[in-house]
Every structure is written in C-alpha cells, then in structure tokens.
Amino acid sequence: MLYSTVYSEERTKRSCSSGCIRCSEVNGCYKCRPRLFLYLARTGMRQTGHCIHSCPKGYFGVRHEDYSICNKCQLEHCNACFSNSYCTQCKHPYISYRGRCTESCPDGLYYANYSKDCRLLVDCMAGPWSSWTPCARNGQTCGFKYGITTRSREILEHPSPNGATCPSLVENRCCRMEMRHCADYDSLDSLTVTTPGEGQCSIDNG
Known part of the structure; x- marks a missing residue:
C-alpha cells in the first residue's frame, strides 16, 4: 500500500521542475538529473526537494554513484564548509584555522582580517x-x-x-x-x- 501511495503522488518527468527526474506534489523533487544536487529546503516541519547546480551557503555537496545531495554543515560556529570536517567560513567573531572555528589564533600565528584566517x-x-x-x-x-x-x-x-x-x-x-x-x-x-x-x-x- 505504501509503494502504491508513493507512486500515486509521483509526477511525470515532464511535470517536475527543471532538472528534476522524479517528484511528488507534497515533497517536490526527490531525484535529480545527473550532476545536479538535491537540496532539501525546510519550511517549518516540511521539506521540499529542489535540483540545483551548487549547494547554498551552509551546505556542502556530496556525490554518490547514482545521486548527489546537499548536506548541512554540522561544524560548530561554522557558516560555510567544504565537507563535514572542514569549515571555510566561521561565524563572527570566530576565526578559521585548519578547517575549525576558534576564538583566537594559536601562538606564533596572526589573524588576517581580510581573509579571516590565521597565518604565519x-x-x-x-x-x-x-x-x-x-x-x-x-x-x-x-x-x-x-x-x-x-x-x-x-x-x-x-x-x-x-x-x-x-x-x-x-x-x-x-x-x-x-x-x-x-x-x-x-x-x-x-x-x-x-x-x-x-x-x-x-x-x-x-
């Protein structure tokens, strides 16, 4: 019954949004064309799928064999990340150092205000x-x-x-x-x- 319900909601490829292969009226896209990332936008308790070329700020892209998806950055004090273990932009007033967000640069390093990181x-x-x-x-x-x-x-x-x-x-x-x-x-x-x-x-x- 669940299998039948899911596919009764499924739209045809023609009726889905641009870049989407499979979608539903309730949750939007859930399978994108190759090379596009599936991004799940949350509105309240609801998630809606969208197909995009690059992940938005606060997310990083992960490519699998048959799909690509945007994952949310989970690093502490991080605004933007390259992966789940490397932050590229920290929240103010934290400083980026080796992919982590710290309160100050380690001894022997200096804070570069323009690039927002620690340097020799x-x-x-x-x-x-x-x-x-x-x-x-x-x-x-x-x-x-x-x-x-x-x-x-x-x-x-x-x-x-x-x-x-x-x-x-x-x-x-x-x-x-x-x-x-x-x-x-x-x-x-x-x-x-x-x-x-x-x-x-x-x-x-x-």
Missing part, C-alpha cells in the same frame, strides 16, 4: 586608488596656472610585525588648471598669480 605572517594590503581630486592650489580651483591633484587609498589589511609594511596611501601630482581666472571676481587681475613660482608646484607624496 600578514602583509599589508592597500585598497584601490580613489579618483583624482580637482586641480587646486591654496584651496582654489581657479586663479592659478598650475595646481596639485591628489588621490588616496585605504588600508584593507594591517600587517603583522613580520609582514610587509604598507605602501604610500596618498599620491600627489602637478596639474594645469582649466580655469586660469576666477569668474566670480570683478577684477580678474587680482586673482592672476604673476609671481615667479606660478608655473611651479611642490610635490610631497609622503
């Missing part, structure tokens, strides 16, 4: 450069022939004591102003620099 050394990592600022001099973007433009970047990863130090975070360069005269002033001559240093700019890239 951590090199400084700088982010991308910002856009260049408008060409300016003495706080003005007009009234001079030449000015200075600046760009900057932030530190993404601070180095450990034995790691590579941080590069320059600020860069300056000379630039030619688009507006030689300031239109806001009645007397253009009053804002036109005629000193010998007008065509020069001093650069300090720290």
Whole structure:
C-alpha cells in the first residue's frame, strides 16, 4: 500500500521542475538529473526537494554513484564548509584555522582580517586608488596656472610585525588648471598669480 501511495503522488518527468527526474506534489523533487544536487529546503516541519547546480551557503555537496545531495554543515560556529570536517567560513567573531572555528589564533600565528584566517605572517594590503581630486592650489580651483591633484587609498589589511609594511596611501601630482581666472571676481587681475613660482608646484607624496 505504501509503494502504491508513493507512486500515486509521483509526477511525470515532464511535470517536475527543471532538472528534476522524479517528484511528488507534497515533497517536490526527490531525484535529480545527473550532476545536479538535491537540496532539501525546510519550511517549518516540511521539506521540499529542489535540483540545483551548487549547494547554498551552509551546505556542502556530496556525490554518490547514482545521486548527489546537499548536506548541512554540522561544524560548530561554522557558516560555510567544504565537507563535514572542514569549515571555510566561521561565524563572527570566530576565526578559521585548519578547517575549525576558534576564538583566537594559536601562538606564533596572526589573524588576517581580510581573509579571516590565521597565518604565519600578514602583509599589508592597500585598497584601490580613489579618483583624482580637482586641480587646486591654496584651496582654489581657479586663479592659478598650475595646481596639485591628489588621490588616496585605504588600508584593507594591517600587517603583522613580520609582514610587509604598507605602501604610500596618498599620491600627489602637478596639474594645469582649466580655469586660469576666477569668474566670480570683478577684477580678474587680482586673482592672476604673476609671481615667479606660478608655473611651479611642490610635490610631497609622503
């Protein structure tokens, strides 16, 4: 009777969702096409089967001879795992070390904030450069022939004591102003620099 009930609920391959070979109205898919993973999504007390190409976060894929399935990570404090014995991403504030989630790095290792793991050394990592600022001099973007433009970047990863130090975070360069005269002033001559240093700019890239 149970055998008959199961197959009375079974839909045809044509009526199942994409990638599914066998399914039921109650529990969705329970057999997927080759290479697809069966993922059981839980809603309250009910589980519904879906066929997907890769397992969602918090699950890892296991391939068997005749089916593939997504298993839930069971490791303590783990958000994402490669297998049931190796965590790849820990819950905050825990740290990933050799596939386990710990509260701190072992002695002799340093925490890498960017990659969220423990390492023998951590090199400084700088982010991308910002856009260049408008060409300016003495706080003005007009009234001079030449000015200075600046760009900057932030530190993404601070180095450990034995790691590579941080590069320059600020860069300056000379630039030619688009507006030689300031239109806001009645007397253009009053804002036109005629000193010998007008065509020069001093650069300090720290």
